[in-house]
Amino acid sequence: MSNSDFVRQMGANDSSFSANTGLLRRLHIDGQLLILLLIVSFGGLFVLYSGSGGEIANVKRQAVFFGVAYFGMFVVAQFKLSFYRQIAPFAYVGCIALLVAVLLIGVGAKGAQRWLDLGVTRFQPSEVVKLVVPMTLAWYFSTRPLPPKFSHVIVSLIILMLPTLLIAKQPDLGTSILIASSGLFILFFAGLSWRYIAAAVAIVAASAYPAWHFVLHDYQKQRILTMLNPESDRLGAGWNIIQSKTAIGSGGWYGKGWLEGTQSHLSFLPESHTDFIIAVLAEEFGLRGVLLLMGLYMLIILKGMHIGYMAQDTFGRLLAGSITLTFFVYMLVNMGMVSGLLPVVGVPLPLVSQGGTALVTLMAGFGILMAISTDKKRLLR
Structure with a gap:
């Protein structure tokens, strides 16, 4: 193969790669992330x-x-980011209502009451809350100056703790930990002062004894x-x-x-x-x-x-x-x-x-x- 043929072949390969990348972009799919997920799957x-x-x-x-999960990922990726920003507060209110319904009329299994019986299937609202809580907190802080003021921190903690406590009441400690973590990460990335972080650590340490006797x-x-x-x-x-x-x-x-x-x-x-x-x-x-x-x-x-x-x-x-x-x-x-x-x-x-x-x-x-x-x-x- 001559040098000119080699150059043309490389150009064709680059064009093919660019076309594939362009197709993924049009489908709103990040190719690198998709490959990593597929390898692990x-x-x-x-x-x-x-x-x-x-x-x-x-x-x-x-x-x-x-197959269902990847299809769901593809569907979710098609919506514009502004859509998630707009629905966040309404989705949060809906999730709180569902969590309250779980405590009142939910279906129990193995000592836990975590599901709603929809007739044809059971639905676990806490799974949706895993996404809705960080989405709501991101929406809340996106409309306010950062780093957050003390009053904004208090409001965000209320937004976070309400679903976390409702899920812990089911009881579902694992899911409540994940939801609390997702909200606290939002606070951290919003630029929460290290003084607040140190105070929170001190409060958690001080509450360990009463939590052991009265909460767990x-x-x-x-x-x-x-x-x-x-x-x-x-x-x-x-x-x-x-x-x-x-x-x-x-x-x-x-x-x-x-x-x-x-x-x-x-x-x-x-x-x-x-x-x-x-x-x-x-x-x-x-x-x-x-x-x-x-x-x-x-x-x-x-x-x-x-x-x-x-x-x-x-x-x-x-x-x-x-x-x-x-x-x-x-x-x-x-x-x-x-x-x-x-x-x-x-x-x-x-x-x-x-x-x-x-x-x-x-x-x-x-x-x-x-x-x-x-x-x-x-x-x-």
Whole structure:
């Protein structure tokens, strides 16, 4: 091939790449973020197959969930950012009404009352609140000077704590933590004074004793005690953590190999296909597999933070930062509880654990990120 032919071929490849990139932009999809999400999703299906004991039905069911979730992400990405800014306060009021309805007429299961019975299906309003709360706080601060005044901080805390307390009442500690985190991230990115942050830390520390005696349920106290000393009840509350740490430690650096894990395949590890699936990954693929997954997670987080940095307005910057760091909290809490560093609160490992509703909510959040990412292109048209 001559030099001129090589140059023409390279030009054709560049044109093809630009055309593909242009198509994604017209569809309001961030190509880099989409590729990262797909890599983790496909890898998650392989781990899920092993974690569920080789049950292909679970993999097919999760693949359907992925299809619905990615479709939802695509739909959410098509709306302009101004649309989310306009509906935020109305969506918040609607979510509060739904949470109150859950407490009054909700459907209970396993000691928790978290669902509304719609006849053909059950609906869990707290999943929608995960997106609506940060959206509402971003809307609130986008119309006010930053850094926020003390009065604005108080109002924002009221906006945040109302749904958080209603969800904690169900009780659903894991979801309430995620929602509280998403709102606090908004406050942080809005430029909250370090004096306020220090005061908040002091208040939380001072409230630990009364919260233990008057707020936490008995099962929540048991989870904390189990985290501190799982060996105190090896065959009861401490079983999950002990087996999980055994699986993680036995994997070493290289792992035992795909489908070769003993803790999950011999039924020692409960919930190996849901909350504790990272233990399956660590046992079969070793520390290098866990580091690879964490590396992919970090790339997703960095991409999300870059989208926030490049956002066109305050609303987009605050919302992108909150959604991205909430994803980080998903990862942190799940890995912390599986390794015995945090209490078990039922937070799934994002894009890997089996589940439907939480996955759809998570991907809807990424859809909003893509709407923020492509907002600049729309303005330039």
